[in-house]
Amino acid sequence: MKNVIEITKKSYNKIAKTFAKENFDKPIEPLLKKFLSFLPKNSEVLDVGCGPGRDVKYFIDHGMNATGTDYSTGMIREARKRVPKGKFVITDSRNLKFKANSFDGLWTMSSINFLPKKYTNKVLKEFRRVLKPDGILFISVPEGKEEGIFKMYNKPVFSTDFRLSEIKNLLIKNGFKIIEAKAGIAKKGRAKGVKFVTVFAEVKK
Numbered sequence: 316m317k318n319v320i321e322i323t324k325k326s327y328n329k330i331a332k333t334f335a336k337e338n339f340d341k342p343i344e345p346l347l348k349k350f351l352s353f354l355p356k357n358s359e360v361l362d363v364g365c366g367p368g369r370d371v372k373y374f375i376d377h378g379m380n381a382t383g384t385d386y387s388t389g390m391i392r393e394a395r396k397r398v399p400k401g402k403f404v405i406t407d408s409r410n411l412k413f414k415a416n417s418f419d420g421l422w423t424m425s426s427i428n429f430l431p432k433k434y435t436n437k438v439l440k441e442f443r444r445v446l447k448p449d450g451i452l453f454i455s456v457p458e459g460k461e462e463g464i465f466k467m468y469n470k471p472v473f474s475t476d477f478r479l480s481e482i483k484n485l486l487i488k489n490g491f492k493i494i495e496a497k498a499g500i501a502k503k504g505r506a507k508g509v510k511f512v513t514v515f516a517e518v519k520k
Contacts, residue, residue, distance in 0.1 A: 319464065319473035323429050324386055326470035331389030333468055335367030339397060342373045343424070346453065346513060350422060351377055353451040353494075353515070358419035361445065363408050364426025368394030371401040374422075382418075384411065408438045413445045420451045425511070428456045432475050439489035443518065450518045452491060456482060458498045458510040479512050491516040 356378040362371050365383030367390055374381035382402040385391050394403045406412045427438050459476035479498045494515040
């Protein structure tokens, strides 16, 4: 499984410029606005799997202190160029380089699915660790049963799908309370037509 992670990371490094050019100016505002509605101004927000920094820029523009992480050096390079006011860290979501209780909100848009499913519990435990006791989590993953290598900009990328009930159960198991969870089809952007699960959750008190 380590091999598919390295394959995916290398592919993202290679496609970073193209990905940024085509996706940076296409934030998914309804989800971003809803996430921010749970947080006060000047909250500390972490974007895990930030890519070229699109959503970090949105958070900063809307009064948040935002940090982005990605395991792709190419993506972080693009993010630092495009969002000079942002803080960006190269780190793996299985071992985030932050102290416990550091963030008010954690946003992860189509990110944890690029790791084999056997790591999901470890990743969610890390999310729980870095969030404050009343922290808010947004998570989005492709919906379904498929797992394997597919092509993104003609480069091999590993991804795995999740069922709605599956991701809800995983979140509850790892210390989160579900606020809202649903499945829907992306209506625009690179993922247009793909079915996603989106979940808003909070740290269980």
